[in-house]
Amino acid sequence: MVAEMNSEKPILVGVIGGSGLYKLDMEIVTTVNPETPWGFPSSPITIAALPSGTQIAFLARHGVNHSVTPTEVPARANIAALKSLGVQVIVAFSAVGSLREEIAPGDFVIPNSIIDRTKGIRPSTYFQDVGIVAHAMFGDAFDNELLAFIKPLVKKVLDEHPEGSVKMHSEKTVVCMEGPQFSTRAESEMYRTWGGDIINMSVLPEAKLAREAEISYAMICTSTDYDCWRVSEEPVTVAEVVKTLHKNASTSKLITVSILDHLHEAIASQSLKLKAKGNMEYSIITKKEAWPVESKKKLSYILPEYFSS
Numbered sequence: 001m002v003a004e005m006n007s008e009k010p011i012l013v014g015v016i017g018g019s020g021l022y023k024l025d026m027e028i029v030t031t032v033n034p035e036t037p038w039g040f041p042s043s044p045i046t047i048a049a050l051p052s053g054t055q056i057a058f059l060a061r062h063g064v065n066h067s068v069t070p071t072e073v074p075a076r077a078n079i080a081a082l083k084s085l086g087v088q089v090i091v092a093f094s095a096v097g098s099l100r101e102e103i104a105p106g107d108f109v110i111p112n113s114i115i116d117r118t119k120g121i122r123p124s125t126y127f128q129d130v131g132i133v134a135h136a137m138f139g140d141a142f143d144n145e146l147l148a149f150i151k152p153l154v155k156k157v158l159d160e161h162p163e164g165s166v167k168m169h170s171e172k173t174v175v176c177m178e179g180p181q182f183s184t185r186a187e188s189e190m191y192r193t194w195g196g197d198i199i200n201m202s203v204l205p206e207a208k209l210a211r212e213a214e215i216s217y218a219m220i221c222t223s224t225d226y227d228c229w230r231v232s233e234e235p236v237t238v239a240e241v242v243k244t245l246h247k248n249a250s251t252s253k254l255i256t257v258s259i260l261d262h263l264h265e266a267i268a269s270q271s272l273k274l275k276a277k278g279n280m281e282y283s284i285i286t287k288k289e290a291w292p293v294e295s296k297k298k299l300s301y302i303l304p305e306y307f308s309s
């Protein structure tokens with residue numbers, strides 16, 4: 001029997017899959033493709049059901065065939081589309097390079113901070129060309145309450161992995177570079193001196209836009225390579241990344257099936273206090289009387305609490 005979208009049980013959790021994670025092994029309820037004021041998401045969104053019946057939303061960041069570059073990911077549309085479905089928490093997956101000896105390919109990392117090395121060419125805010133200015137807080141780049149909630153759950157899954165335990169690291173800093181080319185050895189070494197622990201091309205502006213849309217956001221990273229800072233070794237190649245990607249993707253699927261019910265329940269019962277909710281109330285600096293009508297309409301798509309009336 002095909003499950004139906006359950007209108008009484010809202011979809012609270014969204015999952016963004018990165019390189020290698022283009023679908024989840026779950027029952028598909030339906031597929032939607034909402035057109036947002038910022039266009040269409042990178043891929044249609046799959047509404048999938050956990051064995052318990054809990055429904056979640058899944059989106060492939062680079063499209064299901066990995067045809068969208070990190071620079072071209074329509075992050076505003078992705079986050080807005082998930083918000084339009086009622087999503088309050090996003091668990092994003094990402095394949096990352098390791099900048100530390102102790103983070104080996106195959107390890108998992110849940111970062112708590114970000115260094116921005118994108119080049120300003122990705123639309124990175126909803127508050128652009130709308131005549132309404134907002135400055136979201138981003139000191140804590142991820143929702144710390146959410147991190148604290150998922151960390152022990154992810155660790156348990158990794159400790160009990162059927163093919164042997166997988167190492168998990170937390171409290172790490174992810175460097176987000178522009179790409180699509182990988183870093184030079186000098187850059188890689190520089191990121192290490194800056195305190196970077198892992199590197200990807202995807203966490204920004206995704207994490208910033210989630211914050212603006214008042215969605216709590218965490219990233220679960222899967223280490224695939226040592227980038228190029230180890231001078232005695234060849235620099236990273238896509239072939240090397242892909243080698244680790246397959247095992248990592250099946251572990252990521254195991255994590256989603258194992259933790260999302262707990263997460264959904266904690267959000268629904270409000271036992272998990274989400275930090276993102278309400279954060280924009282004090283971020284909008286433009287006087288309400290000056291908000292252009294058209295902009296209010298556009299922004300009400302992501303923040304109906306402030307812009308609907």
Ligand SMILES: CSC[C@H]1O[C@H](OP(=O)(O)O)[C@H](O)[C@@H]1O
Nearest residue numbers: 018019070094095200201202241
């Ligand atoms: C395929 S190597 C570089 C590519 O992998 C990561 O993608 P994602 O974060 O979506 O898993 C990295 O950010 C780059 O986009």
Ligand SMILES: Nc1ncnc2[nH]cnc12
Nearest residue numbers: 095096097199200201227
């Ligand atoms: N070395 C690396 N640099 C940037 N993004 C990556 N994704 C996976 N490995 C990476």
